[in-house]
Amino acid sequence: MVRAFRKYHRLIAIAVCLPLLLTVITGMGYTIFDEWFHQDEIAEFLIGVHTFKILGLETIFPILNGLGLIGLLVTGLSMTGLFKKRSQSKKADLH
Numbered sequence: 233m234v235r236a237f238r239k240y241h242r243l244i245a246i247a248v249c250l251p252l253l254l255t256v257i258t259g260m261g262y263t264i265f266d267e268w269f270h271q272d273e274i275a276e277f278l279i280g281v282h283t284f285k286i287l288g289l290e291t292i293f294p295i296l297n298g299l300g301l302i303g304l305l306v307t308g309l310s311m312t313g314l315f316k317k318r319s320q321s322k323k324a325d326l327h
Contacts, residue, residue: 248300
């Protein structure tokens with residue numbers, strides 16, 4: 233089971249790596265250029281890239297980013313073994 237989650241986790245990570253990286257970099261850049269340097273033209277361009285408004289995807293892009301992150305969280309958490317049921321024999325050994 234963990235093997236399958238690793239496979240899906242790897243595939244999802246490859247698919248969402250660039251969009252998430254672009255979101256993070258443009259979000260940070262927007263804050264830096266808008267708040268620190270007061271460069272409104274650059275900040276507007278960065279927010280356009282951040283929301284993918286440039287390509288007309290501003291309505292669907294946040295949903296795709298969110299679904300990708302949820303997929304990474306679910307597959308990543310399932311691989312940690314935190315939700316794994318413990319066997320009865322180990323519990324009996326403790327008593």
